[in-house]
Amino acid sequence: MEYVFLLEQVVNGLVQGGYYLLIALGLSLIFSVGGIVNLSHGAFYALGAYFSVTLVNMFGFGPAVIMSPILVAFLGIAFERFILRRFYREDPILSLLVTFGLAMVAEQAIRMIWGAAPLSAVLPQWVKGSVIVGDFLFSKYRLLMLLVVTLILTGLWFLMHRTSFGRVVRAGIEQPDMVAALGIRLQPYMTAVVMLGVGLAALGGALFAPITMVHPAMGAEIITIAFVVVVIGGLGSFWGVIVAALLVGVLRGVTVHFLPAASEASMYVLMLLVLLLRPRGLLGEAIQKFER
C-alpha cells in the first residue's frame, strides 16, 4: 500500500509541475529572445487572476479564463513597446531593476484598484470534486488544467518549430545580428513573444484563481518557483523548462510524503545541485550572446 501512496504523490507532482510550466515558459521565452530577466512576470500572473475574477461575474467562468489572458497580452504590448524595448542592449542589471520596480508598482496598483483584501473566487460546480482512476485520486479541475497545459505546450511547440514565426524567433535567439543582416526586423517578433509570455502567465493566474488565494502579492508567491524551474531547466531551453517543471513537481510531492516540513526547501536543494554540476541548467545550451 505504501508504494501506491508514494506513486500517487509522484503523479500529483507531475500534474503540479504542469502548472508551473505556464509561468516558467513565458519567463524563459522572454529571456531567450530579449535577454531580459522579467522580474515582473508574477505581476502578469496576478493580473490574469484579477481580470478573470472580475470577468467571471459578467461572462461566466469559461469566457473569463479565455478573455483575461488576451487582455493581459495587450498590456504586454505596452510593456514591451514602452519599457522592455529600451533595455535589450543595455546592461542586464538595468532591466532587472526596472522589472523589479514594475512588479512593485503592479502590486500596489492592484491594491488601489481592487483593494488589499483578497477576492473570493470559486470553481463552477461542474468541475468540483475528484475522480478515482485505479488507486489514484485526481481533482477533476486539475485534470482539466493538465489538458489545457498539454494543448498549450503542443501549440507552442508547433509555433516555434513548424512555422516561419518560430524559425525567425529561434534564429533571433542564436544569431540576432545575422537575422538583421537578412533584412528581418526582430522588433515585432519580440513584441509577439512578450505578448505570448505574459499571456501564458495570465492564463496561469486565471486558472489558479479558483484554487488559490487571490490577493495583491500573489505574483510574488509564484515567481520564485517559476525562476527555480527556469534555472534548473536551463535558460532558453523549451524541453529543459518542461523537464525541470515536472521534476520540481515530483520532488515536492515525494518530499511531502517523506518529510513534509522540508517540501518547500527541496526544490532549492535541487537547484543548488544542478547549478553545481551543470551551471547552464539541465538542458541549457551555450547561447553566444549570453556567454560573456
Added chain:
Amino acid sequence: MNNDDLKTKSGFGTVSRRSALKMGVGLAAVSAIGMPTILRAQEGPIRIGHLTPMTGFLGTLGQWAVEGIQMAAEEINAAGGIKGRMLEVSSEDSINPESAATKAQRLLERDKVDFLMGEISSASALAISEVATRNKKLFMALGPRSDVLRGDRCSPYMFCTDIPNTVMVNAVGSALKRDGMVDGKKFFTITSDYVFGHDLLAAAKNFLSANGGELIGDELVATDVTDFSAFILKIRQARPDVVCLNLAGNQVTNFVKQYAEFGLPFPTVGFNLNTADAWAAGVGNLAGTWPTVWYDTLQTPGSQAFVKAFQTKYGKTPENHAWIEYIALKIAAQAMTETGGANTADMVSYFESGAKFDILKDRPAYFRAADHQLIQEAYPFAVKPSGSYSDVHDMMQLGAAVPGPNEPLEAIYPSTDMATCKA
C-alpha cells in the same frame, strides 16, 4: 551664455558657503533653545508606533488592522484627544520577526514613540516584545494568539488583546463535544510551521487527549506553501474522521479552496480563522465549525454601531482585526486618560489593576494581572449549509458566547496556577 552660466555657478558657490554659515548659526540657536522644545513635547501629540504585517502570508490581514486603528484614532482625536493631546499612530509593515524588531527599535529610538501596538504574527510579536522589554516600553500585542506570549515568553511590558490558542480550541471544542465529534474519533491535523502553529497544535493535542479524541496524523506546513494537493492526498490516505486545521493567514484560504476542489468527504474543523480568510475562500468552499474573537453580526448596540461607522468610512464590512485594533486603541486611550499621559509604568499598573473596558461585547473585558491577557468572551461559529446563502458576508452563523452568561469569564482561559508567566 557660457559666461552667464559661469557667473551663476560662482555666485551660487558664494551664497551656498554663506548659507552654510547661517545654517550653522541656526543650528546653534536651535540647540540653545532645545531644552524648552523637549519639555514642550510632553504637551505635544502622543505618538504610538504601530507595527503590522502588510506583506507575506498574513499581509492581507494587516490592511484591516491599519483601518481599524486609524478609525479609532480619528474618533478619539475628534473628541478632543487625551486631555487635549492628539494621538499620532504611525503604521509600518513589520514584514517578518527580524524587520519587526528593527522597526520597533527605530520607532522607539528615532521616532520617540511613547509605546508600541499592533502585530498579528506571534513570531514577530515575540521579537517586538524583546525590544520593548529592553527599552522598558509598553507593547500591546493586538492580534497574536500563541499561548507562549502569555506563558513562557511573557513580559512585564507586553499585554495581549486577542484570545489565546487555548481559548480558541476550547471555544470550538465545546461545540464539537456537543455534536459528538470528539470522543473516539480519529483526527488528522494540518499545522502551520511556526511558533503560532506549534503552539496551537499543542493546545489541540491537550484537548483531544483530555476528551478521548485520537490523533492519527499531523503534518507541519511551511508558511509559504500555497499548493496543498500533496497534503490533501495524505489526508485521504489516512482516512480520518475529522480534519483539523491549525493554519494561519493565506494558508487557511488556500487549503479551504483546494479541499473543496478535491471534494473529500471528511469534515473539517479549524482552531484558527480570521473572517477575512473565510470571506476570501468564497461561497460554497468553507465548511465546519470555527472559533472567532468577534464577528460583524454580533448583536450588541456597540458592535452594530461600530460596523455601521466602519462601513460608512471604508465602504466594507469590518473584519475581526479591524475590530480588535479599534477597541485596543480605545483601551489604551482609557488608560491614558485615567493616568494622565502615555507613561509606560502608569499604564501597566492601570491595566494590572483590573480596570474594565467596553469592547463592544455583552460583557466588559479586563486584563488579568498574572499573564496580561485580555479576558473576554469568545464565539464558535458554523458555516451555513451550502446553497442557503449567496454572499460570503452572509455565510457564517455566530454561536452563543463562551463562556455562558452565568459562568466566570476566566473559565475558558488557561488557569493561572499552571501559567508559566512570571511577569
